[in-house]
Amino acid sequence: MIIRINGSERQFTRDEWPASVAQLLDYLQIDQATVVAEIDGQIVQRKEFSNTSLAEGQSIELIRFVGGG
Amino acid sequence: MAPHVFFELKSAVVGIAGLGGLGSNVAVALTRLKTGKLILVDFDRVEDSNLNRQNYFHDQIGRFKVDATAENLRRVWPQVSLVEHIVRLNPENIVNIFAEADVIAECFDRADQKQMLVETVLSKMPGKVVVSVSGLAGWGASNEIVTRQIHSRLILIGDGVSGLRPGVPLTASRVGVAAYHQANAIVELLMNHKVPVSVQGSQGT
Incomplete structure (x- = not known):
């Protein structure tokens, strides 16, 4: 099963397949508080990460922030 | 010689979310270019630990950053047009506070606050452009x-x-x-008309 993350295809086995955006971020070891997520051009709000499931073939953009300003 | 005035900037409104190392400097650059109006937002006060990078002066320690920035900008051009909010931004008040802005500068310090501002603008403020910063600690590597x-x-x-x-x-x-x-990206956006300028009342991208 394949999704596209920031332009690169990523393959998951059925067992690895993340059930939600939150699980995908856990898998990628990304802190949910520091990323803006967009699926197929639609922003997914952080509070919806756990409720938003992923589907085969989707294109996901993860915009990450580090502190300092 | 009189300074050149850019019509595109003179008619623009720029929101500045946070007046730390980024915002206090972006505000000065945009003021020097006679940007039409700046919406300044910060809840914090100037501390001595800020003076290593933020555009404040020793005698401003203890003052609200919004007040200190406004004072500094008025020393550049006394007629600068400012909207001042001493408040902590959140996903609810961002939409109203920056409703008039053509471009919003994300100038926070914390990563989760950057996330919150960018997510709010992209998800709740159609037509608004946000210019954000991530990754600037240290020195060198310009x-x-x-x-x-x-x-x-x-x-x-x-x-x-x-x-x-x-x-x-x-x-x-x-x-x-x-x-x-950040300031230069905002100027470029406004000069290229890549954002809807407020006088036109447009919300398109």
Whole structure:
């Protein structure tokens, strides 16, 4: 099963397949508080990460922030 | 010689979310170019630990950053048009406070606050462009700080990786590089009419 993350295809086995955006971020070891997520051009709000499931073939953009300003 | 006045800037409204190392410097650059109106937002006060990179002066310690920034900008041009909010921004008040802005500068310090501002603008404020910064800690490596358009309504500045960590402080020199990238990206957007200028009352992208 394949999704596209920031332009690169990523393959998951059925067992690895993340059930939600939150699980995908856990898998990628990304802190949910520091990323803006967009699926197929639609922003997914952080509070919806756990409720938003992923589907085969989707294109996901993860915009990450580090502190300092 | 009289300073050149850019019509595109004179008619623009820019929101500045946070007046730390980024915002206090972006505000000065945009004021010098006679940007039409700046919406200044910060809840914090000036501390001596800010003076290593933020555009404040020793005699302003203890004052609200909004007040101190307004004072500094009025010393550049007394007639500068400012809207001042001493408040902590959240996903609810961002939409109203920046309703009039053509471009919003994300000038926060914390990563989760940057996330919150960018997510709110992209999800709740159709037509608004946000210019954000991620990755500016340390010194040197000026050319690793870049300006990238990574979404139709998001320009992201920085090296993307240099966050705060022990031994890697924030410096006036490198934060300044990022702040002026940010100001320059805003000027470019406005000069190129890539954002709906408020006098036209347009909400399109």
